[in-house]
Amino acid sequence: MRLDGEDWTRFFDAYQHDAWRLETLPVYRMPGEREMLERFLRTGRLDYPEDSPWLARVRRFRASGRTIGRVHVLTRPLTDYLRFELAAYAFTSAAGEDIRILDLTDRENPGLPQQDFWMLDNHVVEMRYDAEGRQIGRFLLDNPDLEQYRTWKHLAVHVSVPLAEYREKFLTP
Numbered sequence: 001m002r003l004d005g006e007d008w009t010r011f012f013d014a015y016q017h018d019a020w021r022l023e024t025l026p027v028y029r030m031p032g033e034r035e036m037l038e039r040f041l042r043t044g045r046l047d048y049p050e051d052s053p054w055l056a057r058v059r060r061f062r063a064s065g066r067t068i069g070r071v072h073v074l075t076r077p078l079t080d081y082l083r084f085e086l087a088a089y090a091f092t093s094a095a096g097e098d099i100r101i102l103d104l105t106d107r108e109n110p111g112l113p114q115q116d117f118w119m120l121d122n123h124v125v126e127m128r129y130d131a132e133g134r135q136i137g138r139f140l141l142d143n144p145d146l147e148q149y150r151t152w153k154h155l156a157v158h159v160s161v162p163l164a165e166y167r168e169k170f171l172t173p
Contacts, residue, residue: 003125003138011140013057015120020153021070024114027081027133040084048091055095062096069098071156073112076105076170081133086163086171093163100160103170110159112152124149 003011012019040046048055061068072089074082089099102112116127124144128136161169 001140001142003140008138011123011125012118012120015066015123017066017121018119019061019066019068019121020119021127022112022115022117022152022156023070023072024112024116025129025133026074026079028085028129028135029133030135033084036088037081037084040087041080046084046087046091048088052091055091058092058095058097067098068096069100069157071100071102071160073102073104073109073156076103086167089163090167099163100157101163101166102156102160103166110155112156117149119149119153122146 093099118125124141126139
């Protein structure tokens, strides 16, 4: 089933315990980020509004006892978009999202799929993008192999590092 607009927001916000995402792309072209990305590329600074809808949602999830996190799989050199995203992650991390980085620059993929997805409790939503990183859609999978997705999540978390550790090692001059 395709999840768009308010249907996606309602479905996402209804998770009860744990939301977790695997991100695999070096560039995402999200219309709502364009202005912030362009400003970041011009100035090297990111001013992420504290009252942004995403930060408010993350804080609400955490205040209700729910967890939310992600692992972004990447390689260096970082794309402009990844530099922007890592800067944005500092804000979402401060709001309560557990963000981890898996850098495959000097290692092989440990067996993770090349497919973005969200796990929302016992549901899997496949995130589909075109070759340029534009979102094609979000699809709630019927009868996914939950054990496989849990294995991928466990593996990704186990072999990744917390955002702060990654930033200190690779982004601090």
